[in-house]
Amino acid sequence: MPTASSTAFAPTRSVGDALLNRNRFRILGLTPDDIIKYFFNGNAIVAVVVLALITIFLFREGVGFFGKSQRDLRLYRLAGLEYVDFIRHEVDEHTAMTRDLNAARLAEFQKLTAEGKTPEQVTAALASFDAFANAFGDSIEDVRGTLSDLSDVAIATKTKARVNEDREEQRDMLLSAGKKEEADKIEIAPVNFAAETGVMKGTLPAFRKVNDQFADKLGAALQSSPHVADPKFQAKIDAVHAKARALIASLPQIEKNMENWNYDAPVPASKAVTSFLFGREWLTASFWQDWYGIVPLFVGSLLVSIIALAIAVPLGISAAIYVSEIAGPREKGIVKPYIEFISAIPSVVLGFFGIAVLGTALRWLSQTPALSWFPGFPMSERLNALTAGCLLALISIPTIFSLAEDALNNVPKHFKEASYALGANRFQTIVRVLVPASLSGIISAVLLGFGRVIGETMIVLLCAGNRIAIPDFTQGLGAFFQPVHTMTGIIAQEMGEVVKGGIHYRALFMVGVVLFTLSLVINYVAQRIVHRYRISIG
Secondary structure (H helix, E strand, O other): OOOHHHHHOHHHHHHHHHHHHHHHOOEOOEOHHHHHHHHHHHHHHHHHHHHHHHHHHHHHHHHHHHHHHHHHHHHHHHOOHHHHHHHHHHHHHHHHHHHHHHHHHHHHHHHHHHOOOOHHHHHHHOHHHHHHHHHHHHOOHHHHHHHHHHHHHHHHHHHHHHHHHHHHHHHHHHHHOOOHHHHHOOOOOOOOHHHHHHHHHOOHHHHHHHHHHHHHHHHHHHHOOOOOOOHHHHHHHHHHHHHHHHHHHHHHHHHHHHHHOOOOOOOOHHHHHHHHHOOOOEEOOOOOOOEEOOHHHHHHHHHHHHHHHHHHHHHHHHHHHHHHHHOOHHHHHHHHHHHHHHHHOOHHHHHHHHHHHHHHHHHHHHOOHHHOOOOOOOOOOOOOHHHHHHHHHHHHHHHHHHHHHHHHHOOOHHHHHHHHHOOOOHHHHHHHHHHHHOHHHHHHHHHHHHHHHHOOOHHHHHHOEOOOOOOOHHHHHHHHHOOEOOHHHHHHHHHHHOOOOOHHHHHHHHHHHHHHHHHHHHHHHHHHHHHHHHHHHO
16 A cells, blocks of 8 residues: 555656656657657758749749840840831831721621621722721831831841851850860851941931821821711721821821931840830740730739639638628538639639630620620630639639638627627628628738739630730720730740740749749738738737
């Protein structure tokens, strides 16, 4: 039978035994607690190191783009391509107006045909407009001929410079390999940019005469413009008139810019940055010049994300409120797993669904006569920003739903109890108490959903239409039904086709840097909101 003294000292012996047993399991001088600690610390360090290496590699490969871009812009100016662009801008504006006239004629033709007129009757009714449109289109031909001649000269100059660059690179490779005799055989004829561009600028007096003739022909065409009875048709013609008069008024300034142009003006490094960040063209494999402007890709990503969030935010937050505050246990057991299961669907499967089903269905819906009044209907293409946005909304709903539900569940219960005690009903409690109290968490859910959407690749690559152009926002809501391209889509589409280390390769990495920075900012803002939310609740 244990004595009182042995009982009193039992806890002491048990603690000592525990310490003894713990020391028995030391491995290389480490206790089990130490092993667990270092194991998880090591994993965290590995994750940080991997993220740092990815970040360093991304920026290292991307930043080199600006130096290459500056050299390309410098050659673009030296070869005279920039000089030719003054004329090209003039021709492009006229071409855009001609397209507007053709689009207006097509709309009027379809309208008259729908009214029951035969094609012969429609053609007769549009005869005066066709005569005006033909005169309008022919007025630019002499300017276009000058553009073609000067373009040939500028492209030939650029080609000579490119050949020299290739030969210099080849010679450097031979010299580095110790093959001096073979390197000396490579001949490099310097390009006299002053002489080449001097020939181009020498044509300016003749171009002034061509421009005067163009202004006269275009003015005469405008004078022959018919007045039509249809107000919409007439409004489109008047819009072209206004643009044409503005073009005529700008011709003296174009000539002045050509006169003051200098082939040897320095190209600052800032221009390489601004041409990328604010450039409106992403053009590759061009015989004229490759352009890497991120604006159309950024606008496409933003447009698709806006559509996705406009659909996902109301659905995700409403579902979170229903599951958190209204649904019974059985309903929660059905609704919540089904919504969260959406995130398990592969994005490529959703992309195929968009191509085969959703895009076709939306286009068929847009062709319904009852919806012909809606801007942008009928849709010209089934793969566009709307199709991609609908599918992106589907994959972002689980993120928004889960985080919003957590925010609602973390609201202290006494908030709800106080609201009911004051006589508020369930709807009033949700709208005026629970949602405002969890607003920070809901906002962070939306931001993280936005980050999920803007980083998606496969869906936008398959369903957005992949047209690298800024949508025509003059069409209002119709801009949401136009094909677009995105930052993630361009990387996935073109990375496998570029030469490693080339300017195109580095431009894609710069797109990745922008996307990385954007995602980092979104997640940082979301985390700050969550932190503030936790402090306010605590």
